[in-house]
Amino acid sequence: MIDKSPSGLNEWLHFLKNKKFPVKAVSLSRLKTQIARTEDTLDGMQANIASDPLLAFAILNEANRIIPNKNNEIKNPFHAASMVGMSGIGKIFSAFAPYKFYPKNNPPHVTAFLSEIQTSYEAATIARHWSIEKLTSHEDDIFWITLFRDSARWLLWFYAYPTMMDIKNKLSQGEKQSQAELNVLGCRIDELTVHLCSHWNTPSKVIESFSTKFIPNKKELQSLAHLAHHPEELPGFTEDKRLTILINNPLIFSYCATKVAHEADLIGWDSKDLPFFYRVVATIMHRNVGEVIQTAHLASAEAARLFNNGGRPPLAQQLLDPNLYTGKKARDTNSANKTSPIAALKKALGKHDIYDSKQKANMALKTIKQAIPNTQHCILFKQSKSTVSPIFQYGYNINTLKAIKWDAPSNLFNKLSTKKSATHLFGKKLDGILKDLPHTADQIIDSNSHLMLASTQTAEREMIIFWLETRTEFNEKDFSSLKQIVSLISHSPI
Missing domain, CATH: 3.30.450.40 (GAF domain)
Structure with missing residues (x-):
């Protein structure tokens, strides 16, 4: 029970619609300097834009607002930056809320916010690698779509930290994601994200990654997972036309990678729910389940090298834990050495x-x-x-x-x-x-x-x-x- 917090979809929409995007003060200051210097180019600004996902997200939204093109949307923030130009980027500074970053001493809501962004980056990297293995030619688009589909969740952690902690506590106690969100928020975060993305002029592909028109429903996911029921054998082929269409839509990588990264963050890589999504992806890629897992682990290691924003240790670090896949006794011993609550x-x-x-x-x-x-x-x-x-x-x-x-x-x-x-x-x-x-x-x-x-x-x-x-x-x-x-x-x- 949360005191005086919004309740229901409309109240949360009203709460978040006008909230500014939290951006590291140093990133914003560096970007302002780069815009003011005539010798700087958009190419030189790419590293700064990529270092802060909400900075990239706002630029992407602005490009799709001023240059709407439904047939060939701008899905890459670097492309978006070149479309709006230096002056266009300068006009959106009012949409940002700069915050100071303390490497070892951030307030809890900032740490949680940064941790959630890191999980999204890891999901995006996993989705990108799966897409590369499938030879879809959409790997860059899938990376950004996967990253930005968690944008509303980032803002909730920053602006409604106690509420999100309540949801996290319910999940850790075994409550289903949908039920926990409905009990605490009065709506689903995915539903809230779709409405907010429409308000922000986010590319429609991000919104489509939540729609069952483009993503399998629960029953369809089970059918896909069943085709890879034997981990040591190649998955079977589906004869269902609807499933065939879904398999060939790269948005399914975005959905599955997000599920895998969030589950690994909440429970760990040894979560009993992860093999289900690995089997779904194995069917999509027509690869052995072991190859799908290996690709996910390699992608998480790459994400740890490319992006570690100080929220929490990267997921790849769990893979180096000698007790991760050992028996209960080793885990109990490891737990005994931990600090008391x-x-x-x-x-x-x-x-x-x-x-x-x-x-x-x-x-x-x-x-x-x-x-x-x-x-x-x-x-x-x-x-x-x-x-x-x-x-x-x-x-x-x-x-x-x-x-x-x-x-x-x-x-x-x-x-x-x-x-x-x-x-x-x-x-x-x-x-x-x-x-x-x-x-x-x-x-x-x-x-x-x-x-x-x-x-x-x-x-x-x-x-x-x-x-x-x-x-x-x-x-x-x-x-x-x-x-x-x-x-x-x-x-x-x-």
Whole structure:
């Protein structure tokens, strides 16, 4: 549950339509200098344009806005730059929001934004290599189409970081992509992207990469994957005319490469879902599945050499992990040497003093999931200007939570909102405070429940209230861990 964020397609469109494209301040400054110098040429500016994908994306959109040509669209930003010229590029500077880049000390939303761009670049490189292997002659176009089809997702990470973290948390818990997006955003990101790209005058090929007219639907993907069901044999041929048309459309590489890169980023190269897309591509290329995987891995290594923007380590680095394809014992040993969740939170909070309450709450929620595994249900509330509202939750039915009047008078929440505190309630002690909860909040408490409540000031005139509940029990270690987490996001320890 996200407090006061847009909900539904129309609200998100309104939210993002007029947002400026985040571009590194150094890239923008360098481009302005290059335009001002008469001796510089567009050819000399290509490296700078390519170094910042949103810079390239804006130039591409501008070219397609002023020179519409539906039969032969401009799909390459370098071609676009030559079409709009130096003066045309200068006119779109108002569309950019420059941000400063700190190699080892970026705010979380900038790091997430850069990480998402890097994943898109890796997907684009994989799609390009598959296209080259198929001898389609469209490899450059496929690279840019694949890269830019994630453009709306980039902006969401930059301007709606807590919302996107909520989606990522749901995905890591096993929820389906479409369901997680609908639950949190009220719409699909792909649907949002199509509308935004139309608004931005993005080439129609990018939009077509989302359409089932050009991309196989779920059933068709399964049919294609089935033709390469035996990894050690060449895939069979399809006799279906519709599938034959789809196989010969290079946009299918864009779709599959995006799925592979995002899955490898979220789960890892050993994700059980990756072989499905490898089999689909094997059928398209009529190659062995092993060759398709090898090409994807080589492409990710190339992407790591060509583009590492500081968001996260490249996906290719996972391929060098000696424990990647080994047994569970090796992984457990490797995990034991990792920093504890609470220590990791302390380290993350130590990097900046500019986190707002929502960012702190989101980081605390992630730590709770790892450090207090007995927690079955959790809600984090923000109290500001005498108003209490949920900002994050997991485990509860979202409709049930929305029906509860959390801002109704409550003696217990009044106490939690006025001073730092932490308490562990169960049995008769829990029964005794049910009447002090907000109206109808007792319906999510079971007779066997253990409830841990805590609160602390996280910003000037803002408090975060923690609600952790389980139908089994919390032990002393759990309570101690909660107090440590709350202390870390506080102005001062409890």
